[in-house]
Amino acid sequence: MRQLLTFIRKEFLHVFRDRKTLLMLFGLPIAQIVLFGFALSNEIKNSSIAIVDYSKDATTTNIIGKIAASNYFDIQRSLASADQLQSAFKKGNIKMAVIFPANFGSDLEHTGRSTIQVIADASDPNQATTITNYLDQVINDYNAGLAKTTGQSMQILPETQLLYNPELRGAPNFVPGVMALVLMLVCTMMTSVSIVKEKELGTMEILLVSPFKPIYIIISKLAPNLLISILNLFIILILSYAFLDLPVKGSLLLLVSCSILFILTSLSIGLLLSINAKTQQAAMMGSLMGMMLPTMLLTGFLFPIENMPLLLQWLSNIVPSRWYFIIVKRVMLKGLGPASVWKETLILTGMCLLLFAISLRKFKIRLQ
Amino acid sequence: MRTLFFLLEKEFRQILRNRQIISTLLIAPLIQLILLPLAADYSVKNISLVVVDNDHSPFSQRLIGKITASGHFRLTGYTASYAQALQLVEQDKADIALQIPIHFERDLVRENTKQLYMAINAIEGTKANLGGAYLSSIIRDYNSDIRLRWQSAPSTPPQPEAPPQVTTAASNWYNPLLNFKLYMVPAILVVLVTAMAAMQSAFNIVQEKENGTIEQINVTPIKKHWFILGKMIPFLVLGIILFSLGLLVGWIVYGIVPVGNLLVLYTSLIVYLFAMLGLGLLIATYSATQVQAMSLAFFFINIFNMMSGVFTAVDSMPDWAQAIVSTFPPSHFIKIMRMVVLKGSGLTDIVYPLTAMAIIGLFLNTWAVLNYRKTS
Numbered sequence: 001m002r003q004l005l006t007f008i009r010k011e012f013l014h015v016f017r018d019r020k021t022l023l024m025l026f027g028l029p030i031a032q033i034v035l036f037g038f039a040l041s042n043e044i045k046n047s048s049i050a051i052v053d054y055s056k057d058a059t060t061t062n063i064i065g066k067i068a069a070s071n072y073f074d075i076q077r078s079l080a081s082a083d084q085l086q087s088a089f090k091k092g093n094i095k096m097a098v099i100f101p102a103n104f105g106s107d108l109e110h111t112g113r114s115t116i117q118v119i120a121d122a123s124d125p126n127q128a129t130t131i132t133n134y135l136d137q138v139i140n141d142y143n144a145g146l147a148k149t150t151g152q153s154m155q156i157l158p159e160t161q162l163l164y165n166p167e168l169r170g171a172p173n174f175v176p177g178v179m180a181l182v183l184m185l186v187c188t189m190m191t192s193v194s195i196v197k198e199k200e201l202g203t204m205e206i207l208l209v210s211p212f213k214p215i216y217i218i219i220s221k222l223a224p225n226l227l228i229s230i231l232n233l234f235i236i237l238i239l240s241y242a243f244l245d246l247p248v249k250g251s252l253l254l255l256v257s258c259s260i261l262f263i264l265t266s267l268s269i270g271l272l273l274s275i276n277a278k279t280q281q282a283a284m285m286g287s288l289m290g291m292m293l294p295t296m297l298l299t300g301f302l303f304p305i306e307n308m309p310l311l312l313q314w315l316s317n318i319v320p321s322r323w324y325f326i327i328v329k330r331v332m333l334k335g336l337g338p339a340s341v342w343k344e345t346l347i348l349t350g351m352c353l354l355l356f357a358i359s360l361r362k363f364k365i366r367l368q
Numbered sequence: 369m370r371t372l373f374f375l376l377e378k379e380f381r382q383i384l385r386n387r388q389i390i391s392t393l394l395i396a397p398l399i400q401l402i403l404l405p406l407a408a409d410y411s412v413k414n415i416s417l418v419v420v421d422n423d424h425s426p427f428s429q430r431l432i433g434k435i436t437a438s439g440h441f442r443l444t445g446y447t448a449s450y451a452q453a454l455q456l457v458e459q460d461k462a463d464i465a466l467q468i469p470i471h472f473e474r475d476l477v478r479e480n481t482k483q484l485y486m487a488i489n490a491i492e493g494t495k496a497n498l499g500g501a502y503l504s505s506i507i508r509d510y511n512s513d514i515r516l517r518w519q520s521a522p523s524t525p526p527q528p529e530a531p532p533q534v535t536t537a538a539s540n541w542y543n544p545l546l547n548f549k550l551y552m553v554p555a556i557l558v559v560l561v562t563a564m565a566a567m568q569s570a571f572n573i574v575q576e577k578e579n580g581t582i583e584q585i586n587v588t589p590i591k592k593h594w595f596i597l598g599k600m601i602p603f604l605v606l607g608i609i610l611f612s613l614g615l616l617v618g619w620i621v622y623g624i625v626p627v628g629n630l631l632v633l634y635t636s637l638i639v640y641l642f643a644m645l646g647l648g649l650l651i652a653t654y655s656a657t658q659v660q661a662m663s664l665a666f667f668f669i670n671i672f673n674m675m676s677g678v679f680t681a682v683d684s685m686p687d688w689a690q691a692i693v694s695t696f697p698p699s700h701f702i703k704i705m706r707m708v709v710l711k712g713s714g715l716t717d718i719v720y721p722l723t724a725m726a727i728i729g730l731f732l733n734t735w736a737v738l739n740y741r742k743t744s
Contacts, residue, residue, distance in 0.1 A: 020655065024663035031671065039689030040680050043493065047683065063534070089541060090713040092703065095683075112532040122540030123710040125548050126498060127681055132538045133501035140508060143533050156476065156511045157483050158504055162490035163457060172491050181670075189666070193659055280658045281571050285392040288563060288666065292673075294400075297407040302679050304495060306414045308407050316407075326460070333491060334458060 003212060007220035014194070015224040025190070029182045029232050030239065036178055037171040037244040047131045048076040049096040050088055059105035063116075066142055067098065072134040089121050096120045096131050164333060171244045176328035177301030179236055180321035183229050183259070184266045184295055185287065190225045191270025192283040200280055214363055222267045229263045249335030255328065258341070261348050262324040268355035269320075275362050299325045323347050371590055375598030379572075383602055393568065394610060397560040401553070401617050408552040408679075415499040416444045418453045418462035425473035427514065434510050435466075440502045450485070457489050464488050464499055477518075542627075542711050549622050554705035555678040557614040561637075562672065562698055565607030566644030567665040573599055573652035574661040592740060600645045607641045608634070627712035635715075636704045636722055643697040643729030649736040672698045700725045 016022065051067075053060050068075050076094050079085065088094050099117040101107075108114040118135060120128035165172045198204040207217055233256070240246040248255055270287070277283035296302060298316040305316050316322050323344040330336045338345075383389065417435065421428050436443050444462045447453045453465035467485040475482040486503060490496040543550050576582040585595060618624040626633060647668065655661040675689070676682070676699035682690060693699045700721035707713035715722075 018657070018659065020660045021657075021663045024660075024667050028663075028667050028670065031667070032674070035671065035689070035692075036674060039675065039685045039692075041493070041684050043497070044681065044684050087717075090707065090711050091717045092707055092711075092713070108532050108534065114532075114534055116534060116536045118536050118538040120538060120540050121711075122543040122546055123706055124551055124681065125540075125543060125546035126494060128540055128543075129546065130497055130501055132536075133505055136505060136508070136536060139534050139536055146532055146534075156507055157481055158507050159483050159485050160500055160504070161485070161487045162496060162500075163454075163487050165490035165493070165496075173493060185666070185670075189662065190659075193662065197659070281389065281575060282392065284571070284658070284662045285389070285396075285568075288567075288662075288669070290392075290396060292563070292669070294404075296673070297404055303408050304414070304492065312403065312407050329491060330460075336458070340459065 004216045004219065007212065007216060008223045011194075011220045011224050012227075015228070025186060025228055026232065026235065028186075029178065029236050032178045032182065033175065033236055033239045034243065036174045037240065040171070040174055044127055044130045044134075045072050046074045047072065047095045047127070048074050048093060049098060049131075050076055050085065050094045051078045052080070052082050052085070052097060052099040053078060054102040055100045055104035057105035059108055059114075060100045063100075063139070063142055066138055067135070070134070070138055072131065072138075085119065094121070095124075095127060096135070098135065171240070171246060172333055173301055175236070175240045175244065175246055176325050176332065177299060179233070179259075179328055180262070180299055180301070180325045181292075181295055182232060182236070183263055183324075184269075184321050185291060186232065187225055187229055187263055187266035188270035188273060188291055189284065189287040190228070191222060191267050192273040192277060192287055193280055194221055194225075195271070195274035196277050196280050196283040199278070215360070218271065218360070218363060222271070225267060225270075226260075226263060229266075230260065233259050233263075246333070248332050250331035250337060254338055254341075255331045258324070258327045258331070258345055258348070261345065261352060262320060262327075265320045265348055265352040265355060268352060268359055271359040271363070272355060275359060294319060295321050298322060301325055318351075320348060320351050323351075371594045372597055375590070375594060376601055379598055379602045383606070393564055393606060394613065397564055397610060398613055398617055401556060401560060401614055402621055404556050405549045405552045405622065408548070408556065415441050415464060415495065415502070416462045417441045417464050417466060418444050418456045419446050420448070420450050420453050420465065420467040421446060422470040423468050423472035427473035427476065428468045430514070431468065431507070431510050434513075435503070435506050438502065438506055440499075454487060457487065460489075462489075463492075463495060464503065466503070476514075550624060550710060551706065552678075553618045553622055553624055554709045555702045557611065557618065558640075558698055558702050558705055559673055559678060560614065561607055561611050561641075562644055563669055564610055565603045565641055566648040567651075567669065568606070569599060569603045569645050569648035570651040570655075570661045570665055571658060572603070573649070574655055574658050577652075578657055592737070596649065596737065596740065600649070603645055603648075604638070604641050608637065611637055624709065626709040628708035629712075629714065632713075632715050632718070633705070633708050636701060636708070636718065636725070639722060639725050639729060640697055640701040643725050643732060646729050646732030646736055647697070650732055650739065653736055653739040653741075672696050675699070676702050678702060694724065695728060697725050697728050700728075 049067075051064055053064065064075070067073050079088070079097075082097075082099055085094075085097050088097075097119045099119070101115070101117065104114050104116075116139065118132060120132050122128040195204075198207065208214075237248060237255075241248070269291075273283060273286050273290075277286055298305070298312065298319045299321045300316065305313055305322070308316070327341045327344050327348075330340050419432055421432065432443070435441050441464075444456065447456065450465065450467050453462070453467070456462040457465050465487045467487075469483060469485070472482050472484075484507065486500070488496045488500050540546060573582075576585070615626070648665070651661055651664045651668075655664060675685075675693050676696050677693070682693050682699060685693065703721050704713075704718045707718060
């Protein structure tokens with residue numbers, strides 16, 4: 001036992017001596033929470049649009065005024081002709097063009113119907129869909145105004161309530177995502193590199209020939225990263241409470257214990273990566289290239305998992321952060337209790353035990 | 369000049385000798401490029417909906433039918449009360465709860481207006497945004513539908529003349545089918561090139577530092593700039609190769625052919641790689657060990673990935689954040705990629721992002737070269 005404590009102390013010294021790395025390890029979550037929390041938003045507003053008005057009558061002026069008044073749109077300019085649209089789209093200056101044909105107002109008056117042509121830059125499909133819909137809403141309001149004077153019949157008035165996140169802020173979705181991402185990557189990367197480093201520098205041989213048990217080597221390697229990750233977890237929780245107005249709605253104890261479970265799972269993955277990598281560079285690239293994008297995409301915080309092809313949905317089941325993300329969302333944002341997350345917790349526990357068992361078995365006590 | 373030649377020969381040999389590196393540098397990114405766009409599908413088509421139908425009238429039936437027929441929504445089920453529906457939303461079993469109030473049909477006919485209630489789980493902002501948008505546009509359609517039917521039905525008393533109406537005809541340029549992969553593949557390719565080329569150059573230099581072999585080069589008369597060029601050019605070449613393979617994968621797997629000029633694309637790529645290799649070099653000059661270089665690189669890559677507009681639009685960020693993002697080279701290159709690949713923008717259209725990248729690149733490289741010391 002004293003042996004183990006000495007080794008853990010050695011590992012801690014290694015970690016704490018490297019100030020630059022330590023700074024990064026703590027700086028990353030702080031920067032991410034602050035930047036993502038304040039900057040990322042799913043709300044689409046102030047989209048630049050161009051208006052081409054061939055009619056220039058009272059009706060079009062009125063509608064343009066209504067478009068300008070909504071804070072969804074930012075009328076970049078009024079073009080004289082639709083020929084200029086192509087180049088404006090290509091420069092990326094505008095996201096949408098609204099074209100009023102000639103005789104718009106008089107057509108509306110005499111035939112009771114006029115059509116506005118709307119062209120959206122669909123290179124970003126979602127933005128195109130959303131802003132086209134916003135415009136439809138503005139036009140719909142305008143129609144309702146017209147109808148008031150003549151008496152519109154059968155008006156359905158939808159009332160929408162946005163649950164949990166009424167301002168559509170990015171933070172409620174991104175904070176759990178960042179937690180999963182940061183904990184996962186810090187644990188896997190730092191663990192795998194710290195073991196491979198000993199191999200590369202040749203000091204692993206010294207450890208292996210000593211009477212020190214291999215399991216102790218593993219434990220002492222994992223301990224500092226476990227501590228750093230737990231500290232990171234608390235930093236993230238405090239920051240999101242203080243700055244992003246996102247308190248832990250459910251039980252803190254439940255959230256922390258699930259997080260520790262997730263951290264242990266990630267540490268085991270790091271251990272597994274270190275077994276096959278020969279150089280630090282390979283270990284880093286393995287965890288960076290192999291883990292980062294899949295974690296980002298398959299966790300479900302950027303893209304809905306149910307939209308993915310079946311193969312990827314299946315694949316996402318073996319990504320631990322996916323389950324952790326669900327737990328954080330339920331416990332932290334919705335304030336649900338253990339009854340709602342027992343399944344996810346069980347899956348994480350299973351993964352953790354399995355991964356740890358595999359890496360323990362495969363941990364080589366000989367170098368060649 | 370001959371010095372550079374020898375240095376390049378050394379670097380290429382070292383890189384090509386290490387099979388593990390080659391596979392992580394080229395093969396892993398390409399596999400990701402094939403798989404990940406499949407995952408990055410934002411086109412919302414499976415929004416699950418729970419309905420509380422308190423009216424049970426032909427009107428409410430027709431509305432539900434119209435919503436499910438749209439293809440965007442999947443009906444999870446009906447519940448008897450709104451509270452139960454909200455519970456389903458809480459358990460993530462439904463994204464939207466729609467309540468059709470009692471006397472929906474009667475009040476619409478008699479009083480001409482009636483409310484509909486929907487509650488949307490807004491934690492996933494995009495889904496909420498689009499889901500709400502789709503649902504309200506379906507309700508609008510439905511509204512004019514029933515109005516027409518009612519007015520044209522022979523049994524109804526003659527209605528006042530229909531009010532004038534403005535309609536919109538929308539068309540989607542550059543991506544008429546709203547194919548989300550067209551949008552994602554170019555950006556994911558940029559992410560992969562960034563992680564590969566720029567960060568590898570940092571690791572490579574720091575590796576020589578850590579192994580002590582850099583000392584051997586420092587004591588030779590090799591000039592600082594030759595050494596730096598010798599380190600950068602191989603990764604520039606690798607970056608171009610990876611990019612070209614990526615374009616090829618995009619064409620074969622996803623049928624994406626750049627609309628714009630390839631020359632414009634490659635010019636931008638070289639400017640971009642120049643900037644990112646400069647960042648790699650800068651990281652290398654500030655770190656003594658590979659772990660330090662990695663954690664620095666990881667810091668930047670992570671923030672670049674999230675903030676550069678790959679996943680969420682830069683336009684909807686607050687001004688201060690947009691100002692920060694404009695100093696990130698990837699944000700400009702992603703913009704250029706999407707413009708050139710999808711819209712066929714030419715050199716004159718991308719002058720601004722291209723110059724921005726060049727200036728950032730010049731700044732980073734100057735800083736790195738000034739900070740690089742042959743003596744420790």
